[in-house]
Amino acid sequence: MSWPSHGSNPQYLYKAMGLALPKEFIDFSANINPLGPPPSLKEKWVDFFREIHVYPDPFAIKLTNMISKAEQTERDTILIGNGGAELITLLGRMLARKRVLLVEPTFSEYEEVCRVNQCEIVYHQLIEPDFTLNLSDLRSSLVDVDALFLCNPNNPTGIHYPPSTMISIIEECEKRDCLVILDEAFFDFLIEYESVVPYINKFSNLIIIRSLTKMFAIPGIRLGYLVAQPAIVSELSKLQSHWSTNTIALLAGELCLQNEAFIKETQEYIDCERKRLFSFFYHNNYIASSSDVNFYLLQDPHLQDQFTLFEFLLHQGIIPRHTFNFPGLDGRWLRFAIKGHEENNQLMEVLAKWRNQHSSS
Incomplete structure (x- = not known):
């Protein structure tokens, strides 16, 4: 079966399953903020419309300055992109025909981009259900590797994984002349987060990818940024098409970065819903990964x-993310986003129904 390679767009999943898309469904397959975009974005939308006749700033100066100030890093260490996906694509081009290590399970886009660019791909598999990551296990996989993708x-x-783990891996990779591409697309969902951006000045092999589409629920706009030493940013920018990030995305990004209260509200909401869901899972004999995010x-x-649970959920209008294209998971798990309170209630009702029907399995 040809499975969709990403979450969202559920019509393609139902088509692959040979099922009709129900009139009512809840899509748990896309990891987007359940609170939706910041209200200020809607309030300013008409103002944004007035700017669409103007070409976007190809250097994204204003947004770059805002990120530079917020992250306390120099402007020439930042590259704005058309979502994290474009930045990953640029990295794939930079790494063409190189040897790349993927720590699995992880975001499928890394492998897709590397394959397109004829990279040699090797894998380090984390062991379920704890998915522990440490340098002693990883070290043997780093032999003759040019770049490591970590999410x-x-x-x-x-x-x-804590900063101490990240730093030990970055240090080991530096000794081996190996780039570390650290994808932090969901970092802002963490209540207590210790930034590794300051380490950009210490390690020339560190590249950090950030997304603004997840926290601010703007995946239809596409916006992200990368932080690395100036030489890497310069090399990647030469591979980027002119005006790759549109005017609306740049304006939205400038506005979103001013919404610290919205980020805090989201973090607290997700934390509350996650605890409620995980309590239900525990008491109904389901196993969940030790997630800290959404x-x-x-x-x-x-x-x-x-698969049988997956099929049952789809018939009930509950759409999880399959894991058939995550190496090492191979369909043994389902991924769910944390949605709004009532949507999470409906998920628990359907899972309770499944458990009642299969309690003696």
Whole structure:
């Protein structure tokens, strides 16, 4: 079966399953802020419209300055992109025909981009259900590797690895002349986050990717940025198409970065809903990954793979993210976003229904 490679766009998933898309459904497959975009974005939308006749700033000076100030890093260490996906694509071009290590399970886009650019791909597999990451296990996989992709907090597990772990890996990779590409697309969902951006000045091999589409619920706009030493930013910018980030995205980004209260509200909301969901999972004999953010892996331990549960959920209008294209997971888990209170209630009702029907399995 040809599975969709990403969450969202559920019509393609139902088509792959040979099912009709129900009139009413809840899409748990996309990890977007359940509170939606900041209200200020809607308030300013008409103002944005007035700017669409103007070409976007190809250097994104205003947004770059805002990020530079917020992250306390120099402007020439920042590259604005048309979502994290474009930045990953640029990195793939820079790494063409190089040897790349992926720590699995992880975001499928890394492998897709590397394959397109004829990279040699090697894997380091984290062991479920804890998905522990440490340097002693990773060290043997780093032999003759040109670049390492790390996702932290990790997609699809939602697990956040501490800065001490990241620094030890970056130091080891520096000794081996190996780039570390650290994808922090979900960092702003962490209540207590210790930034590794300051280490850009210390390590020439560190590249950090950030997304603004997840926290601010603007995936239709596409906006992200990268932080690295100026030489790397300069090299990547030469691979980027002119005006790759549109005017609306730049204006939205400038506005979103001023919404600190919105970020805090989101973090607290997600934390409350996650605790409520995980309590339900525990009491109904489901296993969930130790997520710290707005999504998690889930499995019914009575099943060897989760396909029958997956199919049951789709019939109920509950759409999780399959894991058939996450190496090492191979369908043994399902990924769910944390949605709004009532939507999470409906998920728990359907999972309770499944458990009642299969309690003796």
